[in-house]
Amino acid sequence: TTSGGTHKLVIAWGGIYNLFSVDVSDNGISGVAKEWLKANPKSTGARLLQAMVFDAKAVNLRGEGAASTVDSDIWPKYKKLMIQEKEYLLKNKDIADKDVTWYQEMEMVARNLEDKELLYSTLEEASKKYPAYQNIYIEAMVARLPKWGGSPEEVEKIARMAAEKNKDQSGLSYYAYIWSNAIHYQPELMALLNKRQIVSWDDMLQGWRDRYKQFPSTRTLNNILISSCIARDKDSFVKADKMIQGETERDTWPQGLNYRECQQSFQ
Known part of the structure; x- marks a missing residue:
């Protein structure tokens, strides 16, 4: 972790995604993932980056404005990309044993598909395997904010869960x-x-x-x-x-x- 308590894995993957995701063509994130997979098909990092390609393409398609600003014909294509990422992550679930980022990606997919059941089952499994990893709780919390159809009570529930899983080492820090x-x-x-x-x-x-x-x-x-x-x-x-x-x-x-x-x- 950094001096402020941020896990370095978050910074590493965030940096990689931000570096390549601006360009979703074969000259950008898609091409990097393809070349990496070609060189090392079993690489955990390469397969995670490939999963992120679906996310980058979806963001590129949708834009970052409010949902009301998105053309209605975009949503089916957006949902299709999210379903493709979900299927890819499930097919490559062995990654989850080596890199907690798999869970964070699946939580993001669950949020974008508005699949509350998938979100909570992913969080539950992740918290048993990687209880101290802050971002599994953060990603779930973001998905259940009131502005995304959640509630303050759900934020409280996730915050309590995070604290309970880490109380022996971190008290109420989480x-x-x-x-x-x-x-x-x-x-x-x-x-x-x-x-x-x-x-x-x-x-x-x-x-x-x-x-x-x-x-x-x-x-x-x-x-x-x-x-x-x-x-x-x-x-x-x-x-x-x-x-x-x-x-x-x-x-x-x-x-x-x-x-x-x-x-x-x-x-």
Whole structure:
């Protein structure tokens, strides 16, 4: 993991995907996957990249705007690509024994196919095999955000599951991490923390403290400041503010929240 607690495998695959996925032709991600598979047909990495080709083509087809901006004739083609990726992943499930990214990809497929049953069965299996891998919970949480047809209660369920699977090593760290990411993906969820509804502020704050013991970084302190500001907890905000010594990270703060405004609001 990095100093902030991010698994390096996430960064590695994210970098590979971003590097090649812009071009879905044989000059880009598709060609790289083909050549890699040709050179080493049993390669775990090559087969995972081939699975990601379906995803890259689907994103290229759909675009990244709201669903309402997508032409209706695109959706059948989009769904077909997702079904092809699902079938490819199932055919190559031996990858899952070597690389947890298989599960993350299948969760993404489940989200895009709106297959809730597939999502939860994939998460359940992944959490038994790779309980400490944060992104299996993150991917599932994103899929069950209210804006994708899920609910705050489902976010809470996934956050609790992640914390329970890792409580011996990480306390409530995963609980704080999942909810923090949920707020970043859907800032409207800040209102729940502010009103102490569904999400537990006591557990979230303890989770950040547990995480800071493991990863004493400015990233963790920024997250304590953010959560404390939303929850209107002056004591925890002031303590973290003294520790961070001005090293705030703007990209960590969710839309609609500003460090200086938070700081001034507690004076």
